[in-house]
Amino acid sequence: MISGPLSGESCIQIANEVAAVFQIPVLLAVPGELYDQASYQCQEHRVFVILSPLQKLMTMQAIALIEKFSDQIRLLEKQIQKEQQKFKDEKMINLCKLKLIETYHWSEEKAHSFIGKKAMDHSCTKVYVAKVLLNRHQANT
Incomplete structure (x- = not known):
């Protein structure tokens, strides 16, 4: 005051x-x-x-x-921060799906289920799986 x-x-x-x-x-x-x-x-x-x-x-x-x-x-x-983080996470998952589609010529549904299955198999989030897959993709290129 x-x-x-x-x-x-x-x-x-x-x-x-x-x-x-x-x-x-x-x-x-x-x-x-x-x-x-x-x-x-x-x-x-x-x-x-x-x-x-x-x-x-x-x-x-x-x-x-x-x-x-x-x-x-x-x-x-x-x-707002929560929604921004959610948006970033969705963006990363979608980017990962796009890379899987481009690399392996999969459908969007197959890429989506692949990420979901990996997340369940390793008891982690889809975002974490997407980060790992994207990092591997960048390392290989």
Whole structure:
């Protein structure tokens, strides 16, 4: 939370820098004459602008909302990372299937079942099998 006798531009700049560098939400309290300017300049960052002088109830409510917002952002970021990893894994498996199709002239179904069978036989994931097969293919070329 940033509040104090800082000049208008410096408190806005500090709030934006803190939010950007540390990837945390910032609560910025500004006087009424700076509210519109601060709101506009902070809209691209995780900076929440409130009016000063601060009222205890409003400040507590703002902090509670920011905590909830932060939790939701963290959850969404985890979901995005999970989906990105899933996409990378599928891409690797599909690349491996393509190499098997090209090398052995198999159908897509045969390549798919081959990778699945290898994964079951060796008690590992399809992604691991795909990585191993692709590494072998690169070593042989």
